[in-house]
Amino acid sequence: MKIAVVGAAGRMGQMLVRRIAATEGMSLAGASESPNSNAIGRDAGEVAGLEPCGVKITGDSAAAIAAANTVIDFTVPAATVAHARIAAEKGVAMVIGTTGLDPAQTALIHEAATKVPIMWAANMALGVNILLALVEKTASMLDPSYDIEVLEMHHRHKIDAPSGTALALGRAAAAGRQVKLEDVWRKSRDGHTGARPSGEIGFATLRGGEEVGVHTVMFAAAGERLELSHRSFSRETYAAGAIRAAQWLAGKRPGLYGMKDVLGL
Ligand SMILES: NC(=O)C1=CN([C@@H]2O[C@H](COP(=O)(O)OP(=O)(O)OC[C@H]3O[C@@H](n4cnc5c(N)ncnc54)[C@H](OP(=O)(O)O)[C@@H]3O)[C@@H](O)[C@H]2O)C=CC1
Numbered sequence: 001m002k003i004a005v006v007g008a009a010g011r012m013g014q015m016l017v018r019r020i021a022a023t024e025g026m027s028l029a030g031a032s033e034s035p036n037s038n039a040i041g042r043d044a045g046e047v048a049g050l051e052p053c054g055v056k057i058t059g060d061s062a063a064a065i066a067a068a069n070t071v072i073d074f075t076v077p078a079a080t081v082a083h084a085r086i087a088a089e090k091g092v093a094m095v096i097g098t099t100g101l102d103p104a105q106t107a108l109i110h111e112a113a114t115k116v117p118i119m120w121a122a123n124m125a126l127g128v129n130i131l132l133a134l135v136e137k138t139a140s141m142l143d144p145s146y147d148i149e150v151l152e153m154h155h156r157h158k159i160d161a162p163s164g165t166a167l168a169l170g171r172a173a174a175a176g177r178q179v180k181l182e183d184v185w186r187k188s189r190d191g192h193t194g195a196r197p198s199g200e201i202g203f204a205t206l207r208g209g210e211e212v213g214v215h216t217v218m219f220a221a222a223g224e225r226l227e228l229s230h231r232s233f234s235r236e237t238y239a240a241g242a243i244r245a246a247q248w249l250a251g252k253r254p255g256l257y258g259m260k261d262v263l264g265l
């Protein structure tokens with residue numbers, strides 16, 4: 001299986017290059033970075049801390065994608081949308097981990113998925129995907145006197161907030177309550193906010209250090225608080241999920257899939 005990694009010098013990109021090298025039956029066929037990156041022209045294996053693998057990082061993502069059966073993309077929203085369009089044109093399957101896409105960008109991913117199979121998930125760790133199911137179930141069992149708050153913390157380099165996972169957890173809670181997240185969310189609070197309305201799903205964002213990813217969903221009532229929590233200690237868990245998704249996509253029909261499909265949850 002030939003894989004292209006776009007964003008190959010990024011935190012997730014390097015992790016993926018290492019994981020691909022260690023996966024039987026899988027090889028790195030292409031690697032790209034943003035055109036002004038100082039990784040352009042360097043060997044993708046070396047950039048990832050391995051022996052040279054013979055694949056140079058290019059600023060031409062279309063060429064990297066064309067060399068592969070599947071492209072894995074953990075980059076930034078505008079780049080992911082451009083890469084999805086290229087993958088659709090070239091008939092290349094795609095795994096997307098990028099978060100922070102706006103509704104218009106999301107619609108373009110849906111459009112690309114009419115042409116090729118795409119697996120897109122805000123979090124590819126097994127534990128988080130189990131947490132999503134637990135949150136939906138818990139929210140369905142508790143009435144709105146239990147206030148739902150989603151707390152997340154990530155490393156200081158993260159550029160989107162709330163995290164894609166926090167929003168997915170909020171969406172799972174909303175599904176459990178049979179409401180639309182966009183109708184009840186409070187993505188941040190500041191100043192004289194007034195008392196908390198019942199039924200709201202709140203988000204709180206912390207950023208600092210090198211925290212890989214912490215998510216907690218709280219169900220807070222007058223006399224008790226239930227917390228469901230997950231912490232990632234290594235990006236390995238995300239990369240393992242992405243590789244599993246790439247393997248699962250082989251031979252799939254065009255469509256937009258999630259980790260639930262990959263994991264059979
Ligand atoms: N779904 C999941 O399980 C996970 C999702 N993520 C998400 O993945 C994304 C990336 O995270 P992370 O690896 O930490 O971020 P990084 O900033 O470390 O990596 C992103 C890389 O993409 C590169 N890039 C930007 N534009 C392009 C382009 N046009 N073509 C090719 N490469 C490009 C960046 O280059 P440059 O810096 O030069 O612009 C950078 O090297 C985020 O949205 C994050 O939220 C992260 C972890 C897990």
Ligand SMILES: O=C(O)C1=N[C@H](C(=O)O)C[C@H](O)C1
Nearest residue numbers: 099122123158163164165213
């Ligand atoms: O940027 C990150 O690091 C992560 N981003 C994803 C998100 O926004 O939820 C997944 C994970 O939490 C790490």
